[in-house]
Amino acid sequence: MKVFSSACTFDYSWDEVSTANWRKYCPWNDKVTHVVGVDTLSRTVDPSTGILRTERLITCNQSVPQWVLTLLGGTTTSHVYEVSYVDPVSKKVTMCSNNLTWSNVLNVRETVTYQPSSIDPSATTQFTQEAKITALCGGWQKIKNKVEEASVERFRENAKIGREGFETVLEMSRRVFGEQRDLEKQKL
Numbered sequence: 001m002k003v004f005s006s007a008c009t010f011d012y013s014w015d016e017v018s019t020a021n022w023r024k025y026c027p028w029n030d031k032v033t034h035v036v037g038v039d040t041l042s043r044t045v046d047p048s049t050g051i052l053r054t055e056r057l058i059t060c061n062q063s064v065p066q067w068v069l070t071l072l073g074g075t076t077t078s079h080v081y082e083v084s085y086v087d088p089v090s091k092k093v094t095m096c097s098n099n100l101t102w103s104n105v106l107n108v109r110e111t112v113t114y115q116p117s118s119i120d121p122s123a124t125t126q127f128t129q130e131a132k133i134t135a136l137c138g139g140w141q142k143i144k145n146k147v148e149e150a151s152v153e154r155f156r157e158n159a160k161i162g163r164e165g166f167e168t169v170l171e172m173s174r175r176v177f178g179e180q181r182d183l184e185k186q187k188l
Contacts, residue, residue, distance in 0.1 A: 002148040004131040004155045008163060009124050012170050014091045014116045017125040020173040021084075021093060021114065024166050025058070031165025034060045036077075052086040058097075074102065091116050106151060107134045127163075131155050 010017055025035045037059040044053050058080040078101035085094045093114040098107065110131040117126040133155065135147035 001132055001134045002152045004133065004152045004159070005129065006156075006159055007126065007128045009117050009119060009126055010114075010167070010170060011124055012174065013123055014114065014121075014125045016170060016174060017114050017127075018086060018091075018093050020166070020170050021095075023173060024162075024169050026169065028172065029165045029169050031161050031168065034062065036061055050088050052084075052088075054082075054084045054086075056082045056084070058082060078102070105136055106147065107136060108132070108151070108155070129159060 012020070023029075025032050025038050035058060037057075039057045039059070041055040041057055042053075043055075045051070046053070060078050060080065062076050062078050064076050078099065080097050081100055082095060082097040084096070085092075087093075093112075095112040096110070097112075098109045108131055110129065113128045114125050116122070117124040131152075133148050133151045135144045135151070
């Protein structure tokens with residue numbers, strides 16, 4: 001197993017980040033064109049804690065080398081199962097996901113959190129990401145290590161692109177909803 005982890009601080013409040021999180025796969029985010037569908041499977045609120053729990057199925061078109069498809073079969077379409085928890089009291093979003101497609105060959109378990117940063121809790125949000133990547137190649141340790149290392153590197157590249165795309169969503173959300181709030185104030 002190999003582990004990828006990263007962290008950064010967004011210059012947006014937790015309220016802005018936790019709201020924009022639901023828009024990160026929107027059509028105008030040109031960094032996530034590989035995401036072709038997001039289906040909400042269930043959504044519940046725990047009446048005692050106020051925690052919103054959401055299960056989603058994310059469908060993607062992956063750029064998989066043709067030799068991999070020939071060797072392992074399958075298509076470039078893949079599915080990811082995600083469970084998220086939004087805790088409005090502690091102001092923490094936790095998202096846990098794992099791949100469903102090719103999980104018998106490569107298992108990827110990712111955990112992402114958003115919570116107010118210690119730098120400026122009212123205006124900035126701390127983002128943490130960890131992915132545990134396990135290649136299931138039987139007893140071939142050298143091949144297993146190479147597959148895991150390549151997967152971590154690809155995950156690192158995709159994570160960077162994902163953060164850039166989320167920044168775009170955050171900027172757009174601030175602009176759109178800032179203008180909406182300004183219009184509502186003018187009506188008063």
